[in-house]
Amino acid sequence: MKSKMFFFIVLIIVFFVVGIAAAEQNKAAENMNLDGGRRGAVNFPHKLHQAAISDCNACHSVFPKAAGAIKDLKEKKELKSKQVMNKTCLKCHKARKKAGEKTGPTKCSACHVK
Numbered sequence: 001m002k003s004k005m006f007f008f009i010v011l012i013i014v015f016f017v018v019g020i021a022a023a024e025q026n027k028a029a030e031n032m033n034l035d036g037g038r039r040g041a042v043n044f045p046h047k048l049h050q051a052a053i054s055d056c057n058a059c060h061s062v063f064p065k066a067a068g069a070i071k072d073l074k075e076k077k078e079l080k081s082k083q084v085m086n087k088t089c090l091k092c093h094k095a096r097k098k099a100g101e102k103t104g105p106t107k108c109s110a111c112h113v114k
């Protein structure tokens, strides 16, 4: 009886900790404004992407989960200008368009606003 109780308490603690960790991970803003240089800023619907693409690493294998990460890496020359745009954003949008799946924009002015 006692051991069952102990198991139950451990289970509750585990659920609690996992729950907090998941909430921490998801603290990201719903919409973000990315620096698009001279072509104009890019409004990025982060939450929409989290819902559409379950794999965080589709993007976060290229840059960390931090606000301003892309700009920082570009300034440190660890990412080239337009690298994220071409190899992450557009690569996925184009591939999905070709596959006839729900996708995002590929036209300059649909992402960049001045």
Ligand code: HEC
Pocket: 025, 026, 027, 028, 029, 032, 034, 044, 046, 049, 050, 053, 054, 055, 056, 057, 058, 059, 060, 064, 065, 066, 067, 068, 069, 070, 071
């Ligand atoms: C389609 C690409 C993409 C996917 C998928 C994605 N993210 Fe992000 N995430 C971004 C971009 C872009 C930024 C902003 C980086 C910057 O400001 O330079 C960002 C920033 C963040 C931040 C910091 C934002 C803030 O407001 O402080 C967190 C936390 C984060 N992401 C968590 C996640 C988690 C967790 C997942 C998976 C469930 C995920 N992201 C999936 C693109 C993505």
Ligand code: HEC
Pocket: 034, 035, 036, 037, 038, 039, 042, 070, 080, 081, 082, 083, 084, 085, 086, 089, 090, 093, 104, 105, 106, 107, 108, 109, 110, 111, 112
């Ligand atoms: C899916 C959204 C999207 C589309 C479509 C898009 N861009 Fe971008 N663009 C971005 C993002 C995000 C960045 C910032 C990250 C980077 O430099 O890779 C960027 C960066 C840039 C930069 C570099 C700015 C700098 O100072 O480093 C230029 C120039 C640019 N885009 C031009 C264009 C042109 C021209 C087109 C149309 C042919 C276009 N973009 C289409 C999202 C997009």
Ligand code: HEC
Pocket: 042, 043, 044, 045, 048, 049, 052, 053, 058, 059, 084, 085, 088, 089, 090, 092, 093, 096, 102, 103, 104, 105, 110, 111
């Ligand atoms: C792995 C695939 C993938 C990557 C990477 C990706 N997107 Fe998307 N994007 C999507 C899908 C799927 C949708 C359509 C989601 C929906 O409508 O439910 C979308 C939609 C969008 C939209 C339109 C939102 C709307 O309200 O209609 C914008 C803007 C956008 N993406 C910008 C970006 C930018 C900027 C990046 C790079 C930082 C990026 N995406 C990276 C898959 C991706």
